[in-house]
Amino acid sequence: MTEIQNLLLEVKNLNIEFHDHLLPETVVYDFDLSVEEGEIIGIVGESGSGKSMTALAIAGLLSRHDMEKRGQILYDGTDLLTCPRSQLRRLQGKEIGMVFQEPMTSLNPVKRIGWQVEESLRIHTQMTKEERKKTAIRLLESVELTDAEKIYKLYPHELSGGMRQRVMIAAAIACEPKILIADEPTTALDVTIQAQIIKLLKKINEEKRTAILFISHDLSLVSRLCEKVVVMQGGYIVETGSTEDIFMHPKEEYTKKLIAAIPKCEKKQG
Amino acid sequence: MKYIGKKVILMAATLIVVSFLVFLSFFVMSGDPATSMLGTQATPDRVEALREEMGLNDSFFTQYFRWAGSFLKGDMGISYSYRIPVESMIADKIPVTLALTGIAFLMLIVLAIPLGIYIAKYAGGIADRVIYVLNQIMMAIPPFFAGILITFLFGRIFKLFTPGGYVSYKDNFGQFIGYMFFPALAIALPKIAMAVKLLRSSVIGEVKKDYVRTAFSRGNRSNQVFYNHILKNALIPVITFLGMTLADMVAGSIIIEQVFGIPGLGRILLTSISNRDYPVVEAIIICMAFIVVSINFIVDIIYQLIDPRISTEE
Numbered sequence: 001m002t003e004i005q006n007l008l009l010e011v012k013n014l015n016i017e018f019h020d021h022l023l024p025e026t027v028v029y030d031f032d033l034s035v036e037e038g039e040i041i042g043i044v045g046e047s048g049s050g051k052s053m054t055a056l057a058i059a060g061l062l063s064r065h066d067m068e069k070r071g072q073i074l075y076d077g078t079d080l081l082t083c084p085r086s087q088l089r090r091l092q093g094k095e096i097g098m099v100f101q102e103p104m105t106s107l108n109p110v111k112r113i114g115w116q117v118e119e120s121l122r123i124h125t126q127m128t129k130e131e132r133k134k135t136a137i138r139l140l141e142s143v144e145l146t147d148a149e150k151i152y153k154l155y156p157h158e159l160s161g162g163m164r165q166r167v168m169i170a171a172a173i174a175c176e177p178k179i180l181i182a183d184e185p186t187t188a189l190d191v192t193i194q195a196q197i198i199k200l201l202k203k204i205n206e207e208k209r210t211a212i213l214f215i216s217h218d219l220s221l222v223s224r225l226c227e228k229v230v231v232m233q234g235g236y237i238v239e240t241g242s243t244e245d246i247f248m249h250p251k252e253e254y255t256k257k258l259i260a261a262i263p264k265c266e267k268k269q270g
Numbered sequence: 271m272k273y274i275g276k277k278v279i280l281m282a283a284t285l286i287v288v289s290f291l292v293f294l295s296f297f298v299m300s301g302d303p304a305t306s307m308l309g310t311q312a313t314p315d316r317v318e319a320l321r322e323e324m325g326l327n328d329s330f331f332t333q334y335f336r337w338a339g340s341f342l343k344g345d346m347g348i349s350y351s352y353r354i355p356v357e358s359m360i361a362d363k364i365p366v367t368l369a370l371t372g373i374a375f376l377m378l379i380v381l382a383i384p385l386g387i388y389i390a391k392y393a394g395g396i397a398d399r400v401i402y403v404l405n406q407i408m409m410a411i412p413p414f415f416a417g418i419l420i421t422f423l424f425g426r427i428f429k430l431f432t433p434g435g436y437v438s439y440k441d442n443f444g445q446f447i448g449y450m451f452f453p454a455l456a457i458a459l460p461k462i463a464m465a466v467k468l469l470r471s472s473v474i475g476e477v478k479k480d481y482v483r484t485a486f487s488r489g490n491r492s493n494q495v496f497y498n499h500i501l502k503n504a505l506i507p508v509i510t511f512l513g514m515t516l517a518d519m520v521a522g523s524i525i526i527e528q529v530f531g532i533p534g535l536g537r538i539l540l541t542s543i544s545n546r547d548y549p550v551v552e553a554i555i556i557c558m559a560f561i562v563v564s565i566n567f568i569v570d571i572i573y574q575l576i577d578p579r580i581s582t583e584e
């Protein structure tokens with residue numbers, strides 16, 4: 001909250017409530033968050049803590065009719081919760097990029113990799129076909145995929161999970177968004193690949209000053225990547241603070257338990 | 271190219287197996303063609319002489335290879351009942367059946383796919399509910415009965431065509447196609463209902479998939495998500511269905527030809543079966559098998575074009 005001029009995104013009092021059962025069920029209570037340019041913020045919590053719901057709400061992807069969202073998600077003066085869809089679309093993919101948990105299913109199986117990486121360029125820029133292709137290949141190289149020219153022409157089923165997640169990241173950063181939301185991007189991957197993806201995200205953050213919202217249940221990954229951490233449980237924010245503070249001096253019992261649950265040996269999967 | 275080569279070999283193998291089975295089934299069936307040609311009053315000597323002349327006393331394999339060999343050269347044998355070459359009997363009937371199934375299939379594609387897309391996009395709306403009911407009815411009505419209803423409704427009440435007023439394609443091609451329209455509709459209707467239902471549920475299944483969420487996260491409009499992402503995926507099972515249903519439609523045309531009085535393959539097939547006119551039946555079955563196999567070949571190619579996960583050239 002010190003450098004207000006760099007404030008990118010501000011979430012105020014976000015409440016998400018489902019109405020798909022007899023009793024309405026609130027999954028996120030009074031969520032507050034501010035994201036500044038170039039920041040990496042981790043949101044941690046167990047399954048059902050509301051972290052993914054929050055991420056999807058910020059990305060403007062919660063549009064089900066059976067849920068109610070209250071509060072504000074302010075991006076550059078626009079409230080993403082109430083603005084018209086056309087305005088939201090102009091931000092999606094351009095200002096806000098999103099990487100999902102399941103690299104195996106998050107890419108369209110019948111479209112070539114290149115087509116999918118270029119998609120947000122096609123939507124948000126006036127680039128010609130050749131420029132798009134050049135950009136896409138450069139993007140694929142920037143996410144450390146070897147033989148980008150070849151991968152450009154392949155289909156998702158021809159790539160491994162780790163490669164697909166790199167493709168997802170390349171597609172998400174195609175328009176150089178200010179914020180990249182990564183919803184458990186490494187959960188479906190094995191540990192070596194996890195570490196590589198974390199390194200890659202860090203590199204993107206350093207090179208492009210992209211703010212990253214990293215959603216994970218894995219505190220050890222969060223501690224390696226993020227400067228700020230939001231700990232969530234049961235829809236509530238339990239604790240917020242700098243990574244160091246949270247790790248060294250956890251105030252809440254739940255945070256202490258989460259920290260204690262990190263396997264001591266780093267080689268083991270968390 | 272290798273893929274196509276494989277498919278061609280498979281096609282040929284299928285036809286060989288079909289021809290063998292057809293020939294075998296008539297070989298083991300009771301009834302002697304020579305006796306039926308000469309009548310039961312004929313002396314055993316004359317029957318025996320004719321059997322010898324027709325080559326019916328040879329072993330099964332000799333007969334099969336002689337028949338298959340000449341078939342390949344375009345000689346389909348002589349009809350037992352009409353004593354004329356089979357090819358001259360069926361040559362001008364093949365285009366009729368082909369046109370009938372072709373028009374029906376075209377109707378299926380032209381009507382089912384846009385309709386399926388429409389009701390899938392507006393699932394839950396009024397059109398969806400109306401079409402749901404119509405679909406149930408159409409699926410429940412067998413083609414021959416649909417044919418009777420259509421004859422009554424469009425032929426008798428609206429007088430859009432003359433029932434029984436078949437015009438040969440040789441006389442007036444336009445009128446021929448015009449007459450084929452309603453029979454083709456009768457064949458296509460239940461299939462349209464099925465394809466619409468399948469496409470609708472396929473689209474609804476695809477909408478829930480992760481890649482759709484990804485597409486939205488890039489700022490696509492709903493329509494862009496639908497046409498650029500969902501549709502191609504949703505069409506895959508529909509194309510499989512179309513391929514399978516075509517064989518069904520060729521068979522269905524036999525009955526519909528009877529209902530509408532169309533002199534296609536179906537009519538000679540039925541009379542030839544009751545007359546035990548084996549060469550004719552064999553030739554027609556092979557022709558139909560050839561049509562079905564060729565269509566499947568085309569569907570396979572389309573399938574491969576649309577779904578990259580199907581084994582490719584490498």
